[in-house]
Amino acid sequence: MKVFNSYIGRPMERVEDLRMVRGRGTYVADVNRPNQLYAVILRSSTAHGIIKSIDSSEALALAGVHHVLTAKDLGNEVPLIPLRLQPLPQLEPFHQPVLADKKVRYVGEPIAVVIAESAAIAEDALERIALEIDPLPAVATRAQAEAKRSVLFEGHGSNVAITWKAFRGDADEAFKTADYVRRETFRVQRHAAMFMEPRGFVAEWDEAAGKLTVWGAAKTAWYNRRTLAAQLGLELEAVDLIEVDVGGGFGSRGEFYPEDYLIPAAARIVGRPVKWTEDRREHIMSANHARDVECDVEFAATRDGRFIGLRGQIWSDIGAYIRTNGSVGPRNVAQYMSGPYCMEHIDLKSSMLTTNKTPCGTYRGPGRYETDFIRERMIDLAAQDLKIDRVELRRRNLVADAQMPYTLASITPYDSSTELDSGDYHAVFDRCLKEFGWEERSKLRGQSIDGYYHGLAIGSFIEGGAAGPKEEVRLVLETDGALSVYMGSSSVGQGLETIMAQIAADAMEIPYEKITILHGSTSYVKDGYGAYHSRSTVMGGSAILLGAEKLKELIQQTAAQRLGCKSEEVVIDGEQASFGGNHIAFAGLSETPLEVEAAFFNKKYTWAYGTQAAHVAVDPGTGHVKVIDVMSVEDVGRMINPLTLHGQAIGSIVQGLGGAFLEHLVYDDEGQLLTGSFADYLMPTASDFPSIRSVTLELKPCPNNPLGAKGAGEGGLIPIGGLMANAVADALSHLNVQPMELPLSPPRIWQLVEEAEAARARA
Amino acid sequence: MKPPIFEYASPLTVAEAVSLLASRNGNAKVISGGQSLMPMLAFRLAAPELLVDLKHLKDLGAIRIGEDGVRLGARVRWCDIESDARLAVSHPLLAEAIKHVAHYQIRNRGTVGGSVAHADPSAEMPGIAMTCDAQMKIVGSAGTRIEAAADFFTGPLQTSLEQDEILTEVHLPAWPAARRWAFLEFARRKGDFAMAGVALYYDLDSGSRITDAHIGAIGVADRPIRLTEAEAVLNGNQMSDKLIAAASAKARQSIDPPSDIHAPGAYRAALVATLLGRGLKKSAA
Numbered sequence A: 001m002k003v004f005n006s007y008i009g010r011p012m013e014r015v016e017d018l019r020m021v022r023g024r025g026t027y028v029a030d031v032n033r034p035n036q037l038y039a040v041i042l043r044s045s046t047a048h049g050i051i052k053s054i055d056s057s058e059a060l061a062l063a064g065v066h067h068v069l070t071a072k073d074l075g076n077e078v079p080l081i082p083l084r085l086q087p088l089p090q091l092e093p094f095h096q097p098v099l100a101d102k103k104v105r106y107v108g109e110p111i112a113v114v115i116a117e118s119a120a121i122a123e124d125a126l127e128r129i130a131l132e133i134d135p136l137p138a139v140a141t142r143a144q145a146e147a148k149r150s151v152l153f154e155g156h157g158s159n160v161a162i163t164w165k166a167f168r169g170d171a172d173e174a175f176k177t178a179d180y181v182r183r184e185t186f187r188v189q190r191h192a193a194m195f196m197e198p199r200g201f202v203a204e205w206d207e208a209a210g211k212l213t214v215w216g217a218a219k220t221a222w223y224n225r226r227t228l229a230a231q232l233g234l235e236l237e238a239v240d241l242i243e244v245d246v247g248g249g250f251g252s253r254g255e256f257y258p259e260d261y262l263i264p265a266a267a268r269i270v271g272r273p274v275k276w277t278e279d280r281r282e283h284i285m286s287a288n289h290a291r292d293v294e295c296d297v298e299f300a301a302t303r304d305g306r307f308i309g310l311r312g313q314i315w316s317d318i319g320a321y322i323r324t325n326g327s328v329g330p331r332n333v334a335q336y337m338s339g340p341y342c343m344e345h346i347d348l349k350s351s352m353l354t355t356n357k358t359p360c361g362t363y364r365g366p367g368r369y370e371t372d373f374i375r376e377r378m379i380d381l382a383a384q385d386l387k388i389d390r391v392e393l394r395r396r397n398l399v400a401d402a403q404m405p406y407t408l409a410s411i412t413p414y415d416s417s418t419e420l421d422s423g424d425y426h427a428v429f430d431r432c433l434k435e436f437g438w439e440e441r442s443k444l445r446g447q448s449i450d451g452y453y454h455g456l457a458i459g460s461f462i463e464g465g466a467a468g469p470k471e472e473v474r475l476v477l478e479t480d481g482a483l484s485v486y487m488g489s490s491s492v493g494q495g496l497e498t499i500m501a502q503i504a505a506d507a508m509e510i511p512y513e514k515i516t517i518l519h520g521s522t523s524y525v526k527d528g529y530g531a532y533h534s535r536s537t538v539m540g541g542s543a544i545l546l547g548a549e550k551l552k553e554l555i556q557q558t559a560a561q562r563l564g565c566k567s568e569e570v571v572i573d574g575e576q577a578s579f580g581g582n583h584i585a586f587a588g589l590s591e592t593p594l595e596v597e598a599a600f601f602n603k604k605y606t607w608a609y610g611t612q613a614a615h616v617a618v619d620p621g622t623g624h625v626k627v628i629d630v631m632s633v634e635d636v637g638r639m640i641n642p643l644t645l646h647g648q649a650i651g652s653i654v655q656g657l658g659g660a661f662l663e664h665l666v667y668d669d670e671g672q673l674l675t676g677s678f679a680d681y682l683m684p685t686a687s688d689f690p691s692i693r694s695v696t697l698e699l700k701p702c703p704n705n706p707l708g709a710k711g712a713g714e715g716g717l718i719p720i721g722g723l724m725a726n727a728v729a730d731a732l733s734h735l736n737v738q739p740m741e742l743p744l745s746p747p748r749i750w751q752l753v754e755e756a757e758a759a760r761a762r763a
Numbered sequence B: 001m002k003p004p005i006f007e008y009a010s011p012l013t014v015a016e017a018v019s020l021l022a023s024r025n026g027n028a029k030v031i032s033g034g035q036s037l038m039p040m041l042a043f044r045l046a047a048p049e050l051l052v053d054l055k056h057l058k059d060l061g062a063i064r065i066g067e068d069g070v071r072l073g074a075r076v077r078w079c080d081i082e083s084d085a086r087l088a089v090s091h092p093l094l095a096e097a098i099k100h101v102a103h104y105q106i107r108n109r110g111t112v113g114g115s116v117a118h119a120d121p122s123a124e125m126p127g128i129a130m131t132c133d134a135q136m137k138i139v140g141s142a143g144t145r146i147e148a149a150a151d152f153f154t155g156p157l158q159t160s161l162e163q164d165e166i167l168t169e170v171h172l173p174a175w176p177a178a179r180r181w182a183f184l185e186f187a188r189r190k191g192d193f194a195m196a197g198v199a200l201y202y203d204l205d206s207g208s209r210i211t212d213a214h215i216g217a218i219g220v221a222d223r224p225i226r227l228t229e230a231e232a233v234l235n236g237n238q239m240s241d242k243l244i245a246a247a248s249a250k251a252r253q254s255i256d257p258p259s260d261i262h263a264p265g266a267y268r269a270a271l272v273a274t275l276l277g278r279g280l281k282k283s284a285a
């Protein structure tokens, strides 16, 4: 039977799952090499200071300790971590050295690496390293940064690294004449991706072959390979980075961190394989933080509720250094503040502040989560001020289908112009209201039931995806008729193997079971970009389509010789090549595998979009918020697999709820991290948010790739902060409670209630 | 997060355990369920030379219920309390409070003795011990002593236990069938240590007046405390909304909880008042 185009769109179970649930996954902690040693990292417990001395002699005296690596061992210049994205020269002074060199700038900064027979011995040795640091005043808040309590990089003279400017139209002029202007300050707390499996590496140096192999790569293996090879002075071919199973990434895992250099370098120095497994405390202080944003913004509209403009200043606290992708959040928060709404006049500045805290990077929906909180709060405040229903106000301002493509604000100093590609924003908005049951539930607004006040909110969002410039694949039709697909995309647990097999099966018209997706080694294809910016499906999947076309041509050519016809006369159908009643099965078609390479190039982002509605109930006595329902409706252009997509959407929403209510990396004024474990850094747990629903539509395919797909999977969380704050405000509207800051922790809500009640008592 | 090197012993008698503790001059520690101690070792916040495991002291694992109340052996686990149907009658306040302790896995290991000896100011079991005038049975080199909960808890994670002493039993006095009670706490997530919690009970005299009110609070001081001023508001009076409001207001005034990263002290004080008000209503329903 012919199986044509039957996999894309089907809820195929993940091929990865059987392996995982049977305990046969291989995570980096499962990788062991003969004769391996263990590395443990000495990290600064001082937020800011000058390293006076490091004395490792007592540590080295401990039985089982092989080496203690410090900055001195790394030659005259300690390697710096380069920027993978937006590599602006003016950011060079803020690059992080792989080991603290003379100065420490955050709690958790690597100072030395102990290599020993076991991790326990290495930890014993850590306590014996005599470290002398002269503390400097720390910068832990915006006020301290602006007052220059210290300047982190003296040469620069200020704690403002750079300022991004997003602009469109003429904001100053527009604000002068606007009917309605409201100015507010908002704040989103520092939090971060806490994937279930912390990071880790096993590195092995083969002296005889001059070859370095590193297990534990993720996300951007090719870029990291180039960086590492350059830092170690090795040829690209001498370095192989290998991806194994990973327990989550969310933007944070797989970026080039100090350990990406330190563990391979250590293996080379000691001449034995070295293994490092990050523990949770290390993860919390060393992997990228995110979302630490404050702003002072103005919003302008006409009396009848047409949005006019956004203007103001944002401060993005980037921590002590700028690492690989540290500009993305600060840029996005300015460039995408207008979201899915028409906004003619924009003048937003986003300053990147250096502080003595862990460096920040991208975390699912970078900058968007923050900026959607700001914008959606502003819209609800405007609705209240203008006395226009907030559903109607949003409807009036969503970008219309006819306005597509719709250009977003321009941005400097690193141009990344982009336009909303396609969409029926209104249709999705209306569908969300319907799925959610807005009308019916509206009766509950402001009501108190069993001590809980009920509230609703709605908000729309856009989700950029498919960052370029390209992705490569190599397709191999094996002699037995099976298809191997080698890819440069990488898996961070999003079901890559399943989705790519679906796409390849349809493209080659062969059964799904006959396809093997191979990713995870920098030797599989020449170049690869990886998994970020919701790009794998669109970029890798489109490359597969192009590769399939080429492979079919090669099959036609090969078969033509045997069938005695021209290649264009060969018909490919049902795993065979045919001409004039003669058929040659793919199995046995050729004595050697048939192989093609293809690359998909694209610089235009895809823009998935959606609307979410929420129903919460608030206990003003405890400040507790019960999330009763979250409904998410999004259009992803083309849905490859509804099962994995909904898993992504719901998981993403839960992460968003974590950020809205629970997760907070708290520092004191001296730059000490106070939330060093999961006892204090609160993650959402299984029982916290039971009711989340997701509906996916395919209204408007993406015009910029052959699949018609749009990057998806980050989207779910983008509107959640704003949605929850608006729902809480709605529930407590009788008190006019207006949250301007996340997280919506019980004490914060209680405080707002107390203040509102005090204000009412005064009035 | 690897624990430092330690020696390990699992004695067969309490006497042996005590002498092992005594032999190390403060450098030995009892391990019971390990649910608080193991994380402390992994974080290297504690580094005892020797761990003395109580796992073979089977006798300490019993829940004994008699005329004079409930006796919980130090090795009684949360899940043992949870699954003991007798407690719903013999000590409903205890049964209700323990439902709030931690998560499934931890409840399968964590013990009464470990919790009381650890003396976390937010923990439920110390709160119940304090509220119910529990008597602690303690065995050391000097012999056996009995101490009232009020004297046992001395500060944050501090008790009157000497370095060579083992807590063997917590005795909760008998529970009259008609007793009114409530336990309420508020935690950020299910299973977390409470931001604050209130345990209360009282009896009614022939005129429906409150007698012998006991109100305990957790999470609001350096140790579990009794809210004696609020108790005084209740005693001798009939329950009413006005009385509840007065007792709650008194509770809020009478405490001064410390602030930490999770909440300002003022929030915890207000929370205790809220929980007390709700608890009193519930107890009267």
Ligand SMILES: Cc1cc2nc3c(=O)[nH]c(=O)nc-3n(C[C@H](O)[C@H](O)[C@H](O)COP(=O)(O)OP(=O)(O)OC[C@H]3O[C@@H](n4cnc5c(N)ncnc54)[C@H](O)[C@@H]3O)c2cc1C
Pocket: B029, B030, B031, B032, B033, B034, B035, B036, B037, B038, B054, B074, B100, B101, B102, B103, B106, B109, B110, B111, B112, B113, B114, B115, B117, B118, B122, B123, B124, B125, B161, B165, B166, B167, B168, B191, B192, B193, B194
């Ligand atoms: C994630 C998590 C959540 C938790 N949530 C809660 C919660 O909500 N409420 C709560 O109350 N607890 C909670 N706990 C703590 C848990 O209940 C612990 O089990 C308990 O506090 C300690 O009991 P243990 O038997 O594990 O003691 P251990 O960890 O073995 O010992 C704790 C301390 O007590 C000493 N000790 C133990 N037994 C004795 C004894 N018989 N005599 C003298 N000293 C002794 C030990 O030396 C040690 O110092 C939580 C723990 C975790 C990991």
